[in-house]
Amino acid sequence: MLIIGVDYHPSFQQISFLDQETGECGDRQLNHSEGEVERFYRELKQRGANVRVGMEATGHSRWFERLLAELGFELWIGDPAEIQRQRGRKQKTDREDGRLLLRLLLENRFPRIWTPNPENRDLRQLLWHRHRLVQMRTRIMNQLQAVAMNEGYRWKKKLFSEKGRALLEKLPLAPWASRRRKELLELLDQLDPKIAELTAAVEREAQQRPEAVRLMTHPGVGPITGLAYVLVIGTPDRFPCGKKIGSYTGLIPSEDSSAGHQRLGHITKQGNALLRYLLGEAAQAAARCNPDWRRRYVHLMMRRQKRIAKVAMARKLAVRLYWMWRNNWQYAQLVEFGSNAGKLGTVHGVK
Secondary structure, eight states: OEEEEEEEOSSEEEEEEEETTTOOEEEEEEETTTTHHHHHHHHHHHTTOOEEEEEEOOSSOHHHHHHHHHHTOEEEEEOHHHHHHTOOOSOOOHHHHHHHHHHHHHTTOOOBOOOOOHHHHHHHHHHHHHHHHHHHHHHHHHHHHHHHHHTTOOOGGGGGSHHHHHHHHHSOOOHHHHHHHHHHHHHHHHHHHHHHHHHHHHHHHHHTOHHHHHHTTSTTOOHHHHHHHHHHHOOGGGOSSHHHHHHHTTOSEEEOOBTTBOOEEEEOOOSOHHHHHHHHHHHHHHHHHOHHHHHHHHHHHHHSOHHHHHHHHHHHHHHHHHHHHHHTOOHHHHHHHOTTTTSOOOTTSOO
């Protein structure tokens, strides 16, 4: 088997390879723009080589992953943090990085991680595209609010009702302010149907997945949050307990403790940023519509701070969704049994 460690960059890749049958080894730099990478791997395919490629998780590499899948080569994606911890020397070069990846592959110490399939990744693009369009619409609506407030009108949500929009269009403005208002309203009219179409697509995809439908029974969780959770987590079997979910979503505090002194910092913000945002929004929605969640949120807010309570409730929601998915439960079953159902214990005293 030919083992290749790839230090991937957007414009080139530095590889270190070893042929376990012949003992041939070496280092080489392959440029992406000149087609050198594709020629190199297609030549290996023509030779009938059995190839395993290892690289760190990185962005802008979809085309390379598709190329290896087309050629039938095995691709291992590694955890960059774990790989960094195994780098002993302080000298860091592209060649040394490639050799480190090759050594980890040969010694069976490569920290391989789970990777989503192409369908999963494409559906994530749907969620991201909708999210970015919603952000654009929010910025446009904020600018229109500013236009109205500069004229002495503070209508808040009423500004975007039929009556409020008619009043906004009738406001006497200076020439450039009038043009700004006109073009912002045109952009808003273009974004609304696009966002509605993407929202409908998300709802269809969520309804096709039973696990997402079960998660949507939880207060505050809709098709967008349910589908995002299913796509990002992949499968609950990846995590042995709910605490790992909090770490994976970046909702736990960073820690620098030593000599008996515990020092906690801000949350790590590791993992998928969109899922972390959606969990926060869903937790706030649950606190508004569910009395139990409202009570917990207010209690935390009084003990600590509002921002800390928001993060704590988002983390709690992530853990609850994990147990619902793992146990194939609806929300009513989670409330009845809790996440500790089936475990040994003396909840009601000694029996």
